[in-house]
Amino acid sequence: MRSETIRSVLGGASLAIALISLQSASCHAGVVDQQANGFSLQHTETINAPPDKVYAAFIDPSKWWDSAHTLSGDAKNMTFDARAGGCWCETLKNGGSVLHMTVVLADPGKVLRLHGGLGPFQSTGMEGTMNIVFEPKGSGTNLVVAYNLGGYIWGGYQSLPKTADGVLGLQFYRLKQLIETGSASTPRPKGEQP
Secondary structure, three states, X not given: OHHHHHHHHOOOOOHHHHHHHHHHHHHOEEEEEEEOOEEEEEEEEEEOOOHHHHHHHHOOHHHOOOHHHOOOOOHHHEEEOOOOOOEEEXXXXXXXXXXXXXXXXXXXXXXXXXXXXXXXXXXXXXXXXXXXXXXXXXXXXXXXXEEEEEEEOOOOOOXXXXXXXXXXXXXXXXXXXXXXXXXXXXXXXXXXXX
């Protein structure tokens, strides 16, 4: 069932990609592939809320994204237009703006697909696609995220994939905590795998 869901959501992607996504559920998070021309980050958070509620919270990053990982210094400046061509954007204090990612697929309560480079990737020759699946699990949701990046970066990737993985893992855990406890700043318990 899970591999069928992933295959249909990814639009006929290869079995290898589906298997990587399946792997992510058991390993929870990580850099699952790294090549000379790119890498793949995978995250799964099990959230005690139905997919529609998780989707609605996801598309309001101003409430769960960590302000320390913004360009304006305040996540309240983030907006998310959840429709094809929509912008995950941020306003800057001087009247400027940032396009973090563009929505290429929005199926409420089921899947979002975004295109672009977050954070330091914007200033490189790298591009990425982020697939976010809101998979029902009992009365809750498995939030399954795959962020695949490729392209050129001066000096090579080095520790960038692991750093990016840690930042994204923090954000999705903050989303989980916002939904389950009402506070995005609840820290992950020690010993719990990110």
